[in-house]
Amino acid sequence: MKHTLIVLSCITIFLSACAPAPVPPTATPVPATATPLPPTETPEPTAPAEMLNIMPVVDSWEGVPVMPGALSGMFDMGDYFYFIDASEEEIAAFYEAEMPALGWQPRDEMTAKVPGTVFTYYRDGRFVFFLIQPEGDNLKVFMHFVNE
Numbered sequence: 001m002k003h004t005l006i007v008l009s010c011i012t013i014f015l016s017a018c019a020p021a022p023v024p025p026t027a028t029p030v031p032a033t034a035t036p037l038p039p040t041e042t043p044e045p046t047a048p049a050e051m052l053n054i055m056p057v058v059d060s061w062e063g064v065p066v067m068p069g070a071l072s073g074m075f076d077m078g079d080y081f082y083f084i085d086a087s088e089e090e091i092a093a094f095y096e097a098e099m100p101a102l103g104w105q106p107r108d109e110m111t112a113k114v115p116g117t118v119f120t121y122y123r124d125g126r127f128v129f130f131l132i133q134p135e136g137d138n139l140k141v142f143m144h145f146v147n148e
Helices: 002-018 088-101 108-113
Strands: 070-076 079-084 119-123 126-135 138-147
Touching (some): 088 138, 108 119, 108 126
Antiparallel strands (some): 079 138, 119 126
């Protein structure tokens, strides 16, 4: 047993001595005339102006029309929003004309219960709440859907 431990120790020492030594990395010389480039930053495309005309606009979402002239749109978890260069009054007038023609009825009592909602419509057991918020030079029209 003692003899086996001595042999194993000798083999380990021998193998360690035969292993090649690690080579340290060498730095690449930079010419004296080279000037370092400034760090570049990639801006996050989150500002509304950067989103315009990037995301496709649909004609309608869940049976609710999107106002003509929308600049870009996006859906998220069943809801939809779009950006448009129009006044809040023009947006309200569009939906006041279009929604009843599609079977949606105004629900003022629900509009009053949900803070920030501009107007609400109801059809077939479903509500759609409209929020209109300024986003840069445009308005953001957010359509939030809730089943009864």
